[in-house]
Amino acid sequence: MKRAFLIIALLFLTACAAGPDYHRPKVTTPAIYKEAYGAWHQASPRDAFHHGAWWEAYNDPVLNRLEKQVDVSNQTLKAAEAAYRQASAVEAETRSAFFPMAGVAGSIGKMHGTMPRPMLPESLAVGGSWEPDLWGRIRRETEGSTARAQASAADLAAARLSLQAALATDYFDLRAQDELKRLLKRIVETDKKSLQIGRYQYETGTGSTDDLLMAETRLENARAKAVKTDVWRARLVHAIAVLVGEPPADFSLPPQPYNYHVPDIPAGLPSGLLERRPDIAAAERMMAAANAKIGVATAAWFPDITLSASAGYTGMTLEKVLQAPMGFWAVGASFAETLFDAGRRSDHITAAKAGFDRSAAMYRQTVLTAFQQVEDGLSSLRILGQSCDEQNAATRHALRIEQLAQQQYESGTGNYGKFLTARTVWLKNRVALLKLRQSRLDASVGLIRALGGGWDVLQTTSDMDSASGIGMKKHNAKQSSTIN
Numbered sequence: 001m002k003r004a005f006l007i008i009a010l011l012f013l014t015a016c017a018a019g020p021d022y023h024r025p026k027v028t029t030p031a032i033y034k035e036a037y038g039a040w041h042q043a044s045p046r047d048a049f050h051h052g053a054w055w056e057a058y059n060d061p062v063l064n065r066l067e068k069q070v071d072v073s074n075q076t077l078k079a080a081e082a083a084y085r086q087a088s089a090v091e092a093e094t095r096s097a098f099f100p101m102a103g104v105a106g107s108i109g110k111m112h113g114t115m116p117r118p119m120l121p122e123s124l125a126v127g128g129s130w131e132p133d134l135w136g137r138i139r140r141e142t143e144g145s146t147a148r149a150q151a152s153a154a155d156l157a158a159a160r161l162s163l164q165a166a167l168a169t170d171y172f173d174l175r176a177q178d179e180l181k182r183l184l185k186r187i188v189e190t191d192k193k194s195l196q197i198g199r200y201q202y203e204t205g206t207g208s209t210d211d212l213l214m215a216e217t218r219l220e221n222a223r224a225k226a227v228k229t230d231v232w233r234a235r236l237v238h239a240i241a242v243l244v245g246e247p248p249a250d251f252s253l254p255p256q257p258y259n260y261h262v263p264d265i266p267a268g269l270p271s272g273l274l275e276r277r278p279d280i281a282a283a284e285r286m287m288a289a290a291n292a293k294i295g296v297a298t299a300a301w302f303p304d305i306t307l308s309a310s311a312g313y314t315g316m317t318l319e320k321v322l323q324a325p326m327g328f329w330a331v332g333a334s335f336a337e338t339l340f341d342a343g344r345r346s347d348h349i350t351a352a353k354a355g356f357d358r359s360a361a362m363y364r365q366t367v368l369t370a371f372q373q374v375e376d377g378l379s380s381l382r383i384l385g386q387s388c389d390e391q392n393a394a395t396r397h398a399l400r401i402e403q404l405a406q407q408q409y410e411s412g413t414g415n416y417g418k419f420l421t422a423r424t425v426w427l428k429n430r431v432a433l434l435k436l437r438q439s440r441l442d443a444s445v446g447l448i449r450a451l452g453g454g455w456d457v458l459q460t461t462s463d464m465d466s467a468s469g470i471g472m473k474k475h476n477a478k479q480s481s482t483i484n
Contacts, residue, residue: 018295018298018299024284024288025287027363031269031270033267034375035379035382054164054448055067055164057263058261058441059259063171067168069245070244074243074244074245075245077156080155080159081156083152084152084153084155084156087148088152090148090149091146094138102128103126103128105124123312125312126312127309128309128310132307140292140296143289147288147292148286154278154282157281158282161453162449163243164453165446165449169445170240171240174236176435179258180434180435181230183427183431187222190420190423190427191222193416193420197215198214199212218424237252238251260437262444265444265447265448267451268451270374273370273451276451277370277450277452279366279370280366280370283363289359290358293352293355294349296352298349301345308330308331310330312329377446380440381440381443381447384443388436392433395429395430395433399426402425406419
């Protein structure tokens with residue numbers, strides 16, 4: 001017996017995990033973003049980026065309130081959170097295989113025979129079994145389930161960031177529609193006055209039919225555009241209602257002045273993107289899970305060893321006569337090994353290695369896509385910023401022309417039609433500037449999303465490594481930003 005225990009102890013000391021140990025593969029990262037050169041200057045991060053509420057950098061109280069509702073009421077986010085809790089439970093279940101299982105069994109009955117009185121057979125047994133992880137199969141399975149739980153946590157963060165960005169984009173588009181509606185109303189008023197002049201000129205014989213029809217066409221086009229803004233506004237309000245988890249029929253957002261503020265967004269270094277993008281973290285964790293599958297498949301070549309023990313008693317009790325039960329105990333071990341499987345285990349290893357290669361390729365592609373999206377966001381902000389400056393200058397020139405035309409009309413040296421034309425040109429330039437500003441706000445949200453928003457994979461993975469699972473409160477508390 002002592003020799004058997006000594007052999008088992010030596011097996012534990014020499015036990016190792018089958019399959020390759022996981023190492024995060026290296027990816028090529030540029031030293032600096034291409035768009036970081038030239039006119040782009042890296043700004044100091046705002047406090048909003050540090051604590052994850054990146055939308056607060058836009059200084060809009062209504063947007064801040066709506067973004068907080070996403071975490072509470074959005075059903076898509078609730079589904080992602082439930083998937084995360086499910087993955088965490090699977091991880092805990094896998095980890096429990098490290099420990100032995102114990103149980104109890106007993107029976108009592110009534111038996112009649114040739115004896116003059118009935119007999120009550122009784123038995124009670126306590127037993128347990130344990131499969132020592134000599135070949136590291138359970139360790140690899142636990143590594144895989146832990147990595148999948150971490151990937152699920154990253155998926156939850158990615159879903160949250162996507163919904164937050166979608167809400168911000170819809171909100172800014174809604175405010176742009178409100179401002180556009182206000183400008184189009186002014187254009188309609190101006191076109192009405194132009195039409196009145198056109199009719200007067202036509203009736204007095206100083207204007208042509210073509211001029212009258214052109215004035216009517218401009219007015220109807222302006223009215224149609226104003227109505228179209230109502231359609232888009234309604235759709236955006238409905239979309240925002242769904243994002244914050246409310247029925248569209250019970251949700252409304254009154255118009256308010258448009259906020260053109262675009263915050264400075266620090267891009268940081270490309271290497272830091274690997275720690276800030278939740279989708280990159282998810283891809284990397286799935287790669288670790290795929291690597292663990294290789295170890296599980298490799299461990300199938302070794303025999304399964306199970307240690308078991310039991311103890312109890314059994315006996316027969318005559319009515320009203322107590323007899324001592326018969327006690328028993330047993331200790332043993334069993335093993336099972338497959339001698340022939342027609343290459344099934346080899347095929348499992350080959351499939352697991354192919355799965356890892358696939359996960360590695362997807363990880364590298366995710367990283368490349370992330371770099372592309374950041375470069376796109378930086379270039380969009382730069383180019384749209386230049387376009388806004390140029391359009392703003394053109395709008396100022398158009399305003400100056402409109403003011404001169406008004407002065408000439410009021411002093412009697414110019415006609416009213418010229419003044420209305422100048423006002424229309426000025427208002428159309430304002431509409432063009434509004435659309436550029438809207439595009440620039442949307443581009444800023446896209447860049448924040450490309451940079452990972454307010455999420456840090458390092459803190460999340462450290463929590464996962466320090467415990468068998470993460471509570472959602474702990475996980476949410478660790479979602480801080482490192483965009484610097």
